[in-house]
Amino acid sequence: QKEVEQNSGPLSVPEGAIASLNCTYSDRGSQSFFWYRQYSGKSPELIMFIYSNGDKEDGRFTAQLNKASQYVSLLIRDSQPSDSATYLCAVYTGFQKLVFGTGTRLLVSP
């Protein structure tokens, strides 16, 4: 079974710190990787995607992919209380469907 694993949290960080969210996946054939942010009571919003090994930066967000170790991470620099949300990792393994993790809840305290 193709799985995507995330720690459910909550991950608590103080305002201004770096939040590090991690995700592992089981299918070595996975092709593309996504991070969605979901605020309480809202729908998931795509914030980052990464296809190649290494780092991809977009503003305060950095996605990191290591295919050999089968993990993908999301770093949020200078965390703000408005970053408090659940972050869903999703992986495309083929068959035209993403496999989602259950999400990590992030709490950023002022």
Next chain:
Amino acid sequence: GAGVSQSPSNKVTEKGKDVELRCDPISGHTALYWYRQRLGQGLEFLIYFQGNSAPDKSGLPSDRFSAERTGESVSTLTIQRTQQEDSAVYLCASSLSANYGYTFGSGTRLTVV
């Protein structure tokens, strides 16, 4: 349209009644997905459409659930004889190709009383 549109945004229904949930995907997106999210839980895949056909219905939880898509656009998810355990947010997403990720609609919150 500019985004994925779902209606109604909220639906309260009595146990045993049928409900229809509607999704209008982003124009040109050939792939359309339905997910269910119970309170505090992860996303539960229900069904995937490519064009008007549904190659993957593996997530439909029972024969009370059905979905169709017409004109490679609007999709309707129908739940017959609703039960209290059907209470959840039903999310629709669309995509040009899953390899590029999905765009989600704002969801329909279904409450069965």
